[in-house]
Amino acid sequence: MKYYFLLLIMLLLPFAGAAEEKHVRLLAVSETDDGFKGSIADASLIIRPGTGKIFMDTLPLSKFDVQLSTRFAKEVACAYIEKDCSHYDFFYTIRADSPIIGGPSAGAAISALTVAVLDDLPISPDISLTGTINSGGYVGNVGGLINKIEAAADQGIKTVGIPKGSRYYHNTTGNETNSTIDLFAFGEEKGVAVKEIGGLGEAITLFTGKNYSIESADLAIDPSYAKIMSTLAHSLCNRSERLHGDVITALPKLTLLNITYSEELNTSLNLSLRGLSAIDEEKYYSAASYCYGANVGFISLVLSSKNLSEKSRAIFLEELNTSITNLDNNINKKGYRTIPELQTYMVVKERIAEAQRYVDETSALLNTTNSISGLALANERVFSALSWATFYSLNGTAYEFNEQEMKQTCVEKISEAQERVQYARLYIPDGLAGSIKELEDANLDLKKGAFASCIYTASITKAEANVVLNLLGAEEDQLPIIINEKQRLAQTVIAKAIAKGSFPIVGYSYYEYALSLKDYDPYSALLYLEYSLEISSIDMYFEPSNELAPPLLTKAQLSLPFAALIIISVLFGYALGVFTCQKKSMKKRKNKR
Secondary structure (H helix, E strand, O other), rough: OHHHHHHHHHHHHOOOOOOOOEEEEEEEEEOOOOOOEEEEEEEEEEEEEEOOEEEEEOOEEEOHHHHHOOOOOOOHHHHHHHOOHEEEEEEEEEEOOOOEEHHHHHHHHHHHHHHHHHOOOOOOOEEOOOOOOOHHHHEOOOOOOOHHHHHHOOOOOOOOEEEOOOOOOEEOOOOHHHHEEEEEHHHHHOOOOOEEOOEEEHHHHHOOOOOOOOOOOOOOOHHHHHHHHHHHHHHHHHHHHHHHHHHHHHHHHHHHHHOOOOHHHHHHHHHHHHHHHHOOOOOOOHHHHHHHHHHHHHHHHHHHHOOOOHHHHHHHHHHHHHHHHHHHHHHHHHOOOOHHHHHHHHHHHHHHHHHHHHHHHOOOOOOOOOOOHHHHHHHHHHHHHHHHHHHHOOOOOEEEHHHHHHHHHHHHHHHHHHHHHHHHHHHOOOHHHHHHHHHHHHHHHHHOOHHHHHHHHHHHHHHHHHHHHHOEEEHHHHHHHHHHHHHHHHHHHHHHHHHOOOOHHHHHHHHHHHHHHHHOHHHHHHHHHHHHHHHHOHHHHHEEEEEEEEOOOOHHHHHHHHHHHHHHHHHHHHHHHHHHHHHHHHHHHHHHH
């Protein structure tokens, strides 16, 4: 008898650790003969002890994007409540009456469902939510809001959550083309309370009544980061002042050569002044970015004034090619062991790739005046890559970046980016050509085994698609609301990363730059906040080893990149001097003849 009892216990053991199954009602859009129509689906989740696997059962069969969205929603949920989910298996079931369109729009609800099951929270059955879930827990905009609210009303749902900033919906279809609809008022007419939801914390509160919002923490900036970035900013902005002086000296030559310069000179001067202002405000990455832009313009004008021969341009390009190759070899040898090092590696490789692209494009234009701007851009991109390499001196928690894990993350990020691009193209069929090209680049990196570059490029691509989705149907006066919510969440994500011992140098830099852009270029600010959220959240794909890794770049070595910067500056000046002397010598020989 006791054997039967033991057998019964063994059979029941797998279910002993299982969390209670919970359900949420999803709002979706179905395609009918009469066009798009709102519909309702049911999503449920059971969690059991396991190894971190995700299982999905959908009826009707879902598109692949629904599976991708669910996987990412689960990852965001676990990261949000800082839960190690590698010891559980997740069983999601989705049931709908008809095929639904746009898997990402269920992401926020799936994330909230996941947290509710993990923390055993009750879910109200007469509440629903539509919105993507983005890195950092941001609830992103989706299409078909009017159709979804109508479907909710038909099914007796009393409260519907929509993404923050989408209350005033710009309608471009039907009889009220180009009209603006207040979705709060529209929902009230249908007997539905419509509420705007900014982040995952608010989404969980909406469904469960429990407060899960995370207070924004003050950011403790890594002193080493601040010191290095300050040095870089001062170096670049001092260089802007010197180059501006060179341009002023070269103005008579530019006039003599009939080269129009006033617009480029004014733009560069304004950027350099913004850089100096940012230094005064201790926004050093912003200062470096502004002065970088100024230097590209100044150098372009200086090079134009030299009236370089095709041969001289070719020699200068060859020197740049050599610098790019040497830097690429050095950065490959360093690798990465911490999140700061991984982000440093990513951004340096991106700058190297851009510099190489400018060199390649300029090589085909050597016999035209268009090659001058290419030379300037390539030169400054090499400077930028060398500058970022100095951040190898930062400490950080060690991570286990094995090749298989990097490859898997690369594949996941490409899938996430592709899902968002495809979803955005449902509403903008001819848009996002640049994002499609970036996806091709990420896939090429995957084939080459350049997994870090793949992750970075795919993250940037996903961020750009998210921004397009954020602005779907949104009125311009809603933009500050969206920006403020993203700023709050980006600050929270960065603070979490810092608390884990991994200062996200690129994520924080983009965050700071976004704040400097808010007042005069809100669309770019929104883009850089999205970049910040994506890059700052990369740690959720990797497991830390809980050890502090010493910096790859020692204090003695820290001066090497700066020395390289000086060397390139000298080479740049020397090359121009040689080219000028060569021209004078040629003129003398011509005169003698």
